[in-house]
Amino acid sequence: MKIPKKIATYMVLIIASVFFLFPIYMLVVTSMKSLQEVNATSSWSVPTHFDFSGFVTAWNGISQGFVNSFEFTIPALIFSVFLGSIGGFALTKVKFKGSNTVFLFLLFGMFLPYQVVLIPLVKFMAGLGLYGNIWSLIITHTAYGIPITTLIFRNFYSSIPTSLLEAGQVDGANTLQIYGRIIMPLSIPGIVVASIWQFTNIWNNFLFGLILGSMPNIRPVTVMLNNLNGAMMAQWNTLMAGALITAIPTLIVYLVAGKYFVKGLLGGAVKG
């Protein structure tokens, strides 16, 4: 009785794995085929000969976006992680009157349907003279990253015993010194988690890029991939190559540091 149950469990897990991996498999094999080989009789099969012409065409179409995405993702990641860490620290370790209210005030931003800010966002950036400037995307992603990074750091600092901090206070260190000398070094795991989460989130974002990335010189790779999708109808090898190029940075991060990605994911799934 015990053994069949185990086997059934593995069977179901394997079927589920096939469901989750199969689209990725189609992505990878199709990207390495020639267009002639992309047809109904062989769409499932591995390439009979490798053809990377799809990558060349796709790269010509989206390389600018690939560079643009790095140009706003990295600064926005740094700013939002920094603001989240000092905010999370203030909320947990130097509690002040109303800190719980401030936390909820920030947390609310996590559940914001972005539709409700899109129109003002564009007008605001235009008003600042930043529309079409890479800073519009950097500022936007920083702003909407603050709720999640603050939450991640708040949960992270809650797990650091306050006794570690009191030792510093006894020696006459002020809050800034405590942050720099004790919290920062202890924060490395939190910084890694928040950075990985933010990198994935910002890189994968589409909506803000669609609204703010009207000029090709700042347009994100996700928006360029969608345009490629419109321009390269039925050129499946090129489209899959473009999709793979777009996915590679976050896929690498996930496969290398998946453990931290899950922590960010659950760090955002509020524990209170």
Added chain:
Amino acid sequence: MSKKTLVSIVFILPSVIIVGIFVYAFIVWTLAVSFTNWNTLLPNWSFAGLKNYIYLFAQDMRFHIDLVNNFIFLPFFVLGTMVLGFFLATLLNSGVKFESFFRTVFLLPMAISLVVSGVIWIWIYDPTNGALASLFQILHLPSINWLGSMTYALPAIIIATIWQYTGFTTSIYLAGLRGIPQEIIEAAKLDGAHGLRLYWNVIIPMVQSSTVTAFVLMVQLSLQMFDIIWVMTQGGPAYATDMPAIYMFIAGFKQNFVARGAAIAIVIFALTLVVVIPYLFTVGKITEEEA
């Protein structure tokens, strides 16, 4: 004011100001625009009262279709991701080998952009050469234009979104299951709770907070679902997959019906508040008790 308080204010103030502008002030701005006649290229702040809302709810067929689509999409997506997530988490928690491999596989779609997923699923659903078309050819079944069909386009998108997000609910439930003390399970088993009864009476109540979290997140995602639909169908064919978020983008940014777009956005926002506000209240209570 003590120095300590001052420093903590300096630490939190930038975030409060930025979120104050980009979240709260922008919501008020959108709300204000939704009460104007700004359905033109150039700003028009003349007061229109509830005109835009009345139009949406009383006259606008497209908006009615969008709401129906959204309320069809929502239960399938929410239940699909939650039931599948709970089921897979239970299997992963049963002491299987290669557990971390399976976990990595299930969560993989969460690491890639919805635009990438959308493009892959268009290819899978392609009626001439796609993977499903190949399968149907082998089975000698007629080819179906999934995304071009009034019947199948919405279910096709629901499957793609369940594929994308199930790893998320699986992770939430797995964390919840791991948090149940083993003694409680053993005690329940000694009391004669086995199989489904053990789940129904002990395990499911014990992961209630995971259920609430997953529910709130998935409902909120459903109400603002945009990226993957925009990439796959742009709301078509003939509005079969149209949603309020798609219409909001079209009205506000493509057709210069700015006030109408704002009104749609406010409706999406109000629907989101129905689940988020009670949730934040419970979180607020928990944090207060901790403090």
